[in-house]
Amino acid sequence: MDIRSMACFVAVAEELHFRRAAERLHLTQPSLSQRIRALEFEIGTDLFVRDRRSVALTPAGKAFLEPARRAIENADAAKEQALRAMRGEAGRLRLGFTAIAFYGVLPEAVQAYRRRYPGVDVELSEMNSPSLETALTMGAIDLAILHPPLANPHLAVRELPDEPFVLALPSSHPLASRAEIRIADLAGEPLLIAPRSVGPSIHDRFIALFQEEGISPRIVQEMTPMTTLVGLVAAGVGMGFVTAGLSHHPRPGVSYRSVTPTPPSLPMAASWLKPELPASGQRFLETVAALIP
Numbered sequence: 161m162d163i164r165s166m167a168c169f170v171a172v173a174e175e176l177h178f179r180r181a182a183e184r185l186h187l188t189q190p191s192l193s194q195r196i197r198a199l200e201f202e203i204g205t206d207l208f209v210r211d212r213r214s215v216a217l218t219p220a221g222k223a224f225l226e227p228a229r230r231a232i233e234n235a236d237a238a239k240e241q242a243l244r245a246m247r248g249e250a251g252r253l254r255l256g257f258t259a260i261a262f263y264g265v266l267p268e269a270v271q272a273y274r275r276r277y278p279g280v281d282v283e284l285s286e287m288n289s290p291s292l293e294t295a296l297t298m299g300a301i302d303l304a305i306l307h308p309p310l311a312n313p314h315l316a317v318r319e320l321p322d323e324p325f326v327l328a329l330p331s332s333h334p335l336a337s338r339a340e341i342r343i344a345d346l347a348g349e350p351l352l353i354a355p356r357s358v359g360p361s362i363h364d365r366f367i368a369l370f371q372e373e374g375i376s377p378r379i380v381q382e383m384t385p386m387t388t389l390v391g392l393v394a395a396g397v398g399m400g401f402v403t404a405g406l407s408h409h410p411r412p413g414v415s416y417r418s419v420t421p422t423p424p425s426l427p428m429a430a431s432w433l434k435p436e437l438p439a440s441g442q443r444f445l446e447t448v449a450a451l452i453p
Contacts, residue, residue, distance in 0.1 A: 166232055167232055168181070168187070168192055168195045168196060169199055169224070170228050170229055172192070172196060173208075173221060176216065177215060203220070205218070205220045206218050206221075207224060208221055247439055247443075248439030248443035249277055249279055249280065250279035253273075253283070253438070253440040254301040255270070255282060255284055255285070255441075256286075256292045256301040256304040256306075257284070257285075257305040258286070258289055259385045259387070260307070260426065261428065262286070263406045263409065264405040265448060265452060270282065272450075273444050273447045277440070277443060288358060289306040289307045290311075293306070293312050297312055297433065302437070302440070305429075307427055307429070309361070314433060316437070317429050317431050318445065320428040320429055321428065322426060323403040323425060324404045324423075325401040325404065326401070326407050326416045327400070328393045328400055329415055330413060330414065331414060331415045332396075332413070333415075335349075335399075336417065341417050341418070341419050342421075343373045344373050346377075347375045350398030351377050351380065351399060351400055352381050352397065352399065352400035353366065355382040358384050362426060365424040366423065366424065372421075373421075380397065381397065386403065386406055389402060390406065390411055394413040403426055
């Protein structure tokens with residue numbers, strides 16, 4: 161029993177006239193009559209009483225009319241929902257991100273996306289970059305905001321603006337009174353840094369930054385995430401580099417300063433499993449792009 165046949169039945173039931181119903185449906189009258197006979201055969205009973213002058217619903221036809229209308233409405237709603245999902249306006253978006261990414265444009269992007277596409281259920285998952293790569297490969301998430309380079313060639317990558325680093329240090333430290341700090345000023349200072357296993361490339365670039373100034377960094381503790389690093393800075397354990405986005409969330413006892421030479425920035429990217437990003441993910445990246453200066 162197809163929806164088109166139900167639509168034919170409803171048209172005849174509402175018009176009580178085969179010619180007018182056929183014109184309404186843009187069908188020939190013989191074609192409409194054939195569809196109605198086929199529907200009656202499928203149901204097993206007459207739906208109309210016909211004579212040369214009039215058409216009327218049988219008791220079975222009257223009982224069938226409202227369920228047929230609901231079926232058509234449900235089919236139309238299902239079609240519209242499918243089209244909205246195709247356009248990225250409905251359905252689900254499973255978004256993964258690193259902790260660092262959520263201190264940048266991501267919170268504002270998620271908020272704007274939810275306002276614009278309320279029909280999309282956004283599922284958020286925080287992981288480190290290697291775990292996000294695995295989740296994308298396994299199909300556990302649709303889109304990730306992470307830090308390249310990536311190891312998996314089956315993942316597509318779209319570069320996003322890098323996150324610059326600033327120095328977080330105790331507000332009571334003498335260097336906190338300076339507008340600008342040089343790497344050479346950090347000689348002998350206790351440094352907090354993320355383990356190399358978390359981000360080998362960025363870790364090595366920071367070490368090289370000190371070595372190029374002829375300094376061997378005095379690393380007193382390795383830890384992750386950066387929010388923990390800021391907590392240890394507040395406790396006076398040492399100082400360390402954090403992304404500039406984190407500095408927009410003030411913490412008592414912690415100051416943020418730029419450093420010369422400029423530290424390496426943290427690369428950011430959006431990634432998804434090839435060959436194609438779901439439409440909901442495409443709409444999200446459009447939202448992110450609109451918020452980037």
